[in-house]
Amino acid sequence: MLYELTAHALHEKLKAREITAVELAESIYARIDAVEPHVKGYLTLTKDIALEQAHAADAGFQNGDDMPPLAGIPIAIKDVICTKGVRTTCASKILETFVPPYDATVMAKLNEQGIVMLGKTNMDEFAMGSSTENSAYQITHNPWDLDTIPGGSSGGSAAVVSADTAICSLGSDTGGSIRQPAALCGVVGMKPTYGRVSRYGLVAFASSLDQIGPFTKDVTDCALLLNAICGSDTMDATSIDAPVPDFTQSLINDVEGMKIGIPKEYFTPTLDTEIADRVHAAVAVLEQLGATVEEISLPHTEYAIATYYIIAPAEASANLARYDGVRYGYRNENPEDLITMYKKTRSQAFGEEVKRRIMIGTFALSAGYQDAYYKKAQKARTLIKSDFDAAFEKVDVIATPTSPTPAFKIGERTADPLQMYLSDVMTTPASHAGLPGISIPCGFVPSGLPVGLQLLGAPMAEEKVLRVAYTFEQNTEHHLQKPKFYPNFADTRQNLS
Numbered sequence: 001m002l003y004e005l006t007a008h009a010l011h012e013k014l015k016a017r018e019i020t021a022v023e024l025a026e027s028i029y030a031r032i033d034a035v036e037p038h039v040k041g042y043l044t045l046t047k048d049i050a051l052e053q054a055h056a057a058d059a060g061f062q063n064g065d066d067m068p069p070l071a072g073i074p075i076a077i078k079d080v081i082c083t084k085g086v087r088t089t090c091a092s093k094i095l096e097t098f099v100p101p102y103d104a105t106v107m108a109k110l111n112e113q114g115i116v117m118l119g120k121t122n123m124d125e126f127a128m129g130s131s132t133e134n135s136a137y138q139i140t141h142n143p144w145d146l147d148t149i150p151g152g153s154s155g156g157s158a159a160v161v162s163a164d165t166a167i168c169s170l171g172s173d174t175g176g177s178i179r180q181p182a183a184l185c186g187v188v189g190m191k192p193t194y195g196r197v198s199r200y201g202l203v204a205f206a207s208s209l210d211q212i213g214p215f216t217k218d219v220t221d222c223a224l225l226l227n228a229i230c231g232s233d234t235m236d237a238t239s240i241d242a243p244v245p246d247f248t249q250s251l252i253n254d255v256e257g258m259k260i261g262i263p264k265e266y267f268t269p270t271l272d273t274e275i276a277d278r279v280h281a282a283v284a285v286l287e288q289l290g291a292t293v294e295e296i297s298l299p300h301t302e303y304a305i306a307t308y309y310i311i312a313p314a315e316a317s318a319n320l321a322r323y324d325g326v327r328y329g330y331r332n333e334n335p336e337d338l339i340t341m342y343k344k345t346r347s348q349a350f351g352e353e354v355k356r357r358i359m360i361g362t363f364a365l366s367a368g369y370q371d372a373y374y375k376k377a378q379k380a381r382t383l384i385k386s387d388f389d390a391a392f393e394k395v396d397v398i399a400t401p402t403s404p405t406p407a408f409k410i411g412e413r414t415a416d417p418l419q420m421y422l423s424d425v426m427t428t429p430a431s432h433a434g435l436p437g438i439s440i441p442c443g444f445v446p447s448g449l450p451v452g453l454q455l456l457g458a459p460m461a462e463e464k465v466l467r468v469a470y471t472f473e474q475n476t477e478h479h480l481q482k483p484k485f486y487p488n489f490a491d492t493r494q495n496l497s
């Protein structure tokens with residue numbers, strides 16, 4: 001089936017005119033009709049736009065034009081990325097009717113390549129969460145076990161690639177929101193170096209951490225998508241003014257002589273032993289293929305979560321001040337006065353978790369507490385970053401588990417925010433340091449749920465990360481496995497909500 005293939009395989013078929021982009025889009029939408037009622041990865045489908053774009057791509061291929069690698073490829077977009085003329089909700093009631101008047105830079109870049117936009121994917125409200133259960137609209141189900149969560153906050157983007165209801169997708173990662181759902185859904189997910197990809201048009205959560213990145217079925221597609229979205233942008237002052245290499249050049253099946261560090265602080269007693277086993281086995285594969293493996297220490301790792309849950313809410317409390325009912329989105333009707341309008345708008349249209357973050361962040365920044373919390377967190381962040389700087393003097397890439405557990409049951413952690421926050425224990429350290437990080441499939445726990453291997457590089461060292469990931473993938477078959485409910489997910493469960 002066409003929907004099962006990778007972007008690079010489909011490009012060859014499109015180029016050879018074995019298939020058309022319209023056929024491909026129809027194949028994906030048929031797949032969506034069959035399995036989306038069970039997975040619920042999309043908030044909005046844009047079939048009309050997709051078919052128009054597919055026709056345009058076909059015209060190019062028919063002409064024999066030299067078409068870009070993503071031309072005609074069906075791609076899903078996390079609903080936190082602005083799409084001109086297409087509703088962008090951030091899975092929040094407050095933006096239920098928000099239709100952006102412009103495209104995010106990443107969208108403009110993908111459109112230049114001639115992609116086919118399938119729709120907008122579900123997520124935790126404003127990207128705050130680790131399970132996608134904080135969406136104001138729906139719960140997304142993990143295709144590997146429909147009773148479990150897909151991870152978050154980009155759970156929809158991960159689930160649709162895993163369920164073959166998209167060829168690839170874009171997500172955003174602030175503290176792990178690409179890498180963790182990629183791990184839990186058994187797909188490839190990459191957070192590039194902070195500043196590699198323009199955030200113009202990405203609805204801001206925590207501006208010193210947010211990055212956009214790809215979800216794909218393999219590492220080759222990941223490199224292709226990175227090629228398309230990376231690059232400096234005058235519309236984003238934090239974007240790095242550096243040339244973008246051709247990332248497909250890093251797809252080298254060889255790790256001979258590369259040094260891989262294993263940080264001992266990540267292998268704590270709270271890590272599931274089944275996950276630790278899979279990750280150790282993956283590292284052993286890389287060692288067999290010629291990499292040198294050594295234990296390293298990142299001593300300040302234990303402070304990463306506490307630090308993150310000060311800095312991210314602090315920045316969020318400032319960024320979310322703009323949702324005041326005046327400029328866009330939801331507004332309480334008939335308030336007595338302006339202040340009541342602000343209060344009612346925000347208390348009615350923000351969800352619980354978003355309110356919790358705004359309160360934590362406002363407190364952490366308030367007079368008298370700023371030094372004790374925010375400033376201290378910034379100092380801890382510097383220490384975490386210097387740990388990585390020292391480690392990358394010795395090793396090329398750091399390998400860790402992506403998540404301390406496999407996908408958990410829907411509802412299991414919703415009552416306990418701290419439990420939920422601990423899902424990010426392996427991903428937030430690299431976020432603090434702005435490092436590139438990828439999660440790739442590295443096996444399964446006995447219950448059949450996928451496990452992710454996280455590979456981290458020094459800032460701007462995406463190429464080394466991709467090379468190690470590619471070599472692992474070329475010598476293993478984990479990425480080729482499909483969810484057990486495949487092919488149609490239906491009839492395997494009753495009472496689907």
Ligand code: GLN
Pocket residue numbers: 127128129130152153172173174175176177178205312424
């Ligand atoms: N789970 C983390 C949080 O809730 C990370 C989210 C993200 O990366 N957007 O903040």
